Amino acid sequence: MRTDTASEKLHLVYATDRGYRFLAMVSAKSAICKASQPERLVVHLLDCGLTDEDWATFSDTLRKGAEAVEVRRHQVSTEQFGGFTAWKGSFAAYARLYVAELLPEERWCLYADCDTLFLDDPLKLLAECDPAVALKGYWIWYDKPCKPWVRDPVESWLAEHCPGMDFSQYLNSGFLLMNLDWWREHRLMERCLDFFRRFPKVPWPDEMALNAVCHGHVAGLPEGWGAFPDYAFSLPRARSIHYVCSVLNAPKFKRFWGYDDATAVWVNFVRSVLGVPVRQACGVPGWKWALGRAYNHLFRAAIATLRGLPGLRRWRRLDNVAALFARGENRRALSAGFWGAR
Incomplete structure (x- = not known):
């Protein structure tokens, strides 16, 4: 674990279209509320179709009471995701594959799905940055007992198409500490796109692609970060909850x-x-x-x-x-x- 993080900033990344903009705003605001030094937090929004009014509401809400927080907008055209499989009607999740290109000067970032709520200081995750791995995240097998509807399609597909890949090394893609230097050096974006071309019917497209191309170079975050809602409170301390398929607006x-x-x-x-x-x-x-x-x-x-x-x-x-x-x-x-x- 690193200890020399006192002056570093955490780059927190979201990708959203209009359908998930409120959830993204809630998640980012929770990170700001729990950050011990909000001025060290930089929120990046990968904008997949917001209006200027949407953006103004998003940025103004985050900065209210926390003027020192940086909020940056990166507009992403979803036309480049043509032919990909939508996830719950949205293509925004694919934008995370382009983070290393959109943030060319940054070495690390924390990507969070819009349905994430922070219960602890996100700046603590700077100490988890490890140059030896491409990704750190939430092991799906943390969710004990792992639901058959989660485990079975993943295990069966991996056994057929990615022999040798172990489900115990499978990360959920909704909460990831990303080594952007590694991404650039190993051309992970291009390799993920090649994966989609080879396997257009993959069950969970971008998540399986990330796990396949980064296999052997991933690690888990400490328990409590990115925990699923039906497991989070079995832990001594839930540090962030990733609500996954829970419908927060209903x-x-x-x-x-x-x-x-x-x-x-x-x-x-x-x-x-x-x-x-x-x-x-x-x-x-x-x-x-x-x-x-x-x-x-x-x-x-x-x-x-x-x-x-x-x-x-x-x-x-x-x-x-x-x-x-x-x-x-x-x-x-x-x-x-x-x-x-x-």
Whole structure:
């Protein structure tokens, strides 16, 4: 781990089109709120179709109360992604493959998907920069037990097309510390594009391409960074949550826990920092959200009681459900003062 990072800046990169611009703004604002020295944070937006008004709203919101933060716009034409497979209706994720070209003077950057919320100081990740690796990120196998719908298509495809590639070395592409010098030296952008041409029907296009071309030169970030929402609170400290397929603007009421704590952390941030009401934040009426959270608290108490019974203490299913509830230090993320403390 590096210790000489006191004067370095962290280049935080997002790629978005109009459909995900609000999520990107929320994520970047959370990073600024938790940064111990916001002036050392540079936010780069890979703009895949925003209007000038969208950009003004984005940059003004990030700079409000943090004027020293640099916010830079890099316009990217999505026409060059013609023929690629869209991800949830968007081609913006492919822009991350061009980061080394768009930031020619930078050696490192942190790429985050728009549905990421920072719960800890992002500047800590500067100490994780390792010149010996191309990428550092979140091992998918951290998500224990790894969901079959995540594991099976990846493992079967890799076994057929990339023999020798180990799933235990597979990174989620939504939260990556990127060695841009390595990218340029090893022509990773061109190699990823070649990968798409060879395998146009790959299940998760850019993620599988990144893992394939960087295999053997990747490493994991410390647990807690980029954690999936259904695993984050099983850790001693969740440092950022990557919500992946969770629909933050329309969360579903779950029969066994109402609206979960991970979603509540995001909604609380949007309400307390951006001043956005519940309905606008997540599409749920305020009264329904309040009832769903009350239901969640009751269910939490029931699970705690069941886990205390001798005959049920070792029932793994209870442990999996209990991991959805913030406990210990993670509980602070639900408090009113969390976003004012660095």
